[in-house]
């Protein structure tokens with residue numbers, strides 16, 4: 080038979096699915112012999128059964144009653160016993176922490192009689208009536224559905240009448256009066272009486288917690304955090320202990336180390352004469368935990384012992400909630416605590432040093448995302464004071480600028496060189512120009528997958544979204560938060576790594592981690608911890624890590640960052656700037672001679688580029704891709720040209736023949752879908768001499784590097800292959816040029832010739848293609864675009880936020896590899912490619928090569944290397960190591 084309730088003495092931390100995180104950890108602490116007020120947990124399974132059917136499972140009431148009896152026997156008093164009541168707290172606790180999203184009801188068991196008993200046994204009448212009014216308030220709003228603001232209003236009126244500034248200004252008689260007023264309020268609002276039966280209170284409270292799983296707040300939170308909707312919550316029923324019984328009592332929260340920096344030592348806040356709820360709600364100001372050492376040295380020392388015990392047991396940073404009741408310490412909650420990226424590295428390194436965890440475990444506890452965050456400059460928060468507001472850290476980095484409230488203003492001010500921060504309730508595709516112009520984007524609504532977040536991440540722009548405390552008023556062009564108003568033009572600082580906004584220009588500090596990667600010098604502290612993790616990752620990873628780089632500078636940086644070669648050198652980037660005209664001339668050439676002339680002019684320029692890159696990557700492979708994008712990208716805009724010609728005609732001046740020719744060429748080459756048009760290998764097959772010129776530049780660069788005593792390792796890669804026939808034709812041409820340069824120079828030039836696999840047909844026919852290809856590199860950008868039929872340039876801004884909100888996918892497939900679809904093509908191509916050519920070298924050079932989740936996938940499907948932008952190289956190294964654990 081199903082069992083729905085477990086005493087704390089029966090569970091353990093490995094039962095979090097059933098008991099929720101909180102219940103499992105309460106059970107674990109109970110087992111460890113720590114002072115946990117006794118109680119029991121109603122399982123998530125009971126919640127699921129209740130939510131599915133709308134009624135509680137048959138055996139639940141009996142099980143709860145049995146466990147309650149056991150509690151009562153152990154305590155020697157009954158729930159709500161009139162002369163000496165046992166009181167209970169009822170709290171939610173799901174598998175994954177959902178802070179503040181569900182319900183808590185304290186002081187279950189109080190009624191008109193037992194309040195008098197509590198007053199007597201506690202010797203504190205005021206406390207008893209205050210507890211009763213708290214129960215009425217929580218029970219009334221949570222269980223009986225009375226608007227909680229109505230309770231606040233009654234209380235506020237009373238305080239005003241008494242001239243009291245806070246709750247402490249109300250005396251026993253006031254609180255007893257408040258109890259009557261609350262009971263009456265409940266009756267008026269619901270037509271029902273507050274249940275005087277303690278057992279009935281308990282039953283209803285448990286069901287209310289179940290129901291809170293489907294509350295609007297909770298559902299929204301789950302969607303944001305990608306927590307499944309069908310898990311349900313457990314309910315923890317626990318004997319009340321009281322931190323509000325006088326100065327000898329109090330409540331606090333604590334961490335076994337500093338969760339911001341990882342520094343050793345106990346950190347936390349303490350609030351004398353208060354319940355845990357008061358600490359979290361921030362009603363009164365807490366004192367640093369150290370103060371407890373002065374107030375109650377014994378409890379403080381005990382707390383320290385317990386925390387060390389917990390950290391050793393959990394082998395990780397723990398956070399806890401505790402209460403001291405008349406000098407006696409009680410542990411109310413613990414869990415492995417959240418921490419910043421910096422603390423994650425520092426703590427992992429220290430725990431390894433302390434011998435508490437293995438080096439592998441240390442590596443598992445840090446992440447590429449965390450590392451990426453540490454590579455950005457940050458604000459010196461010690462110099463800025465409190466944040467103005469907090470939101471969701473949606474896109475990392477730190478930026479300073481004048482607040483502006485619409486896209487047009489952002490563009491206008493940015494054009495004058497002013498730095499701006501675009502502040503919106505939420506962004507839409509109309510805000511794009513403003514987002515491009517801004518240093519950072521700040522929104523008051525929306526989560527990590529909102530339009531602002533998705534687009535900002537795509538652009539590498541700092542973004543904080545869902546900063547709900549701020550009220551944005553685009554009409555008045557200002558936002559308000561607390562008592563502060565920020566008018567348009569006021570400078571603010573946005574920390575996209577931590578999700579914070581500051582008033583004024585916060586001072587920036589460079590990233591020590593970035594400096595470490597640039598210089599290779601490890602020092603103490605965080606950098607040392609990062610260094611250790613990188614070494615560990617490099618020691619275990621099987622995937623190679625290369626960089627996408629097309630200048631000698633990028634190549635050199637990539638190498639400093641640990642790249643083991645270049646996986647993609649995009650040669651089109653070498654045709655920009657001044658060279659555009661040469662390309663234009665090549666495209667416009669009317670005769671072979673004219674075309675050859677412009678190709679000849681390009682040749683030495685390209686050769687020089689390749690020499691620089693091969694030198695920077697001496698001894699390491701450099702995969703050079705032949706020209707890929709549509710040629711018309713090198714020509715002027717069609718509309719602009721037409722307007723220019725029309726304007727000339729309108730002024731009666733003779734039309735420029737150059738412009739006329741250009742327009743003619745642009746018209747001839749215009750494509751409706753250039754991404755699916757004349758690009759990649761197709762270009763090389765259609766434009767005579769283009770492939771030969773590029774290959775000659777590569778080969779001559781190799782010769783030159785060899786003559787200089789270098790060890791150039793160029794590889795030639797053909798883009799956008801659909802069929803093996805295309806590759807065969809190009810390969811013949813490439814080999815011919817390589818042979819010519821070898822013969823002519825007397826220096827042997829051997830470059831492996833491979834292909835990108837970036838179209839579904841290529842993946843599906845990879846076995847054939849491998850007969851002609853010496854290596855494969857997955858172009859997962861195009862492969863994603865063509866598998867999904869999503870234009871990679873348009874869809875993210877156009878409709879991805881809607882898709883993400885609707886849960887069609889959890890993350891953009893351009894960011895993280897779509898394992899089911901695109902991944903399947905990758906697997907087919909790997910299997911069939913290697914079957915045809917054993918040992919075929921296979922990498923990936925799409926954006927996914929630097930995405931942590933995708934790196935794990937590429938490891939799993941047996942690629943040889945990933946290639947990503949130089950700044951992502953350390954992230955890929957770290958994740959490749961973690962993938963190998």
Ligand code: PEP
Pocket residue numbers: 647649707837857858859860861862924925926
């Ligand atoms: C790709 O398509 O994944 C790729 C690396 O090539 P590009 O992004 O240049 O099209």
Ligand code: MG
Pocket residue numbers: 798837858860861
């Ligand atoms: Mg591509």
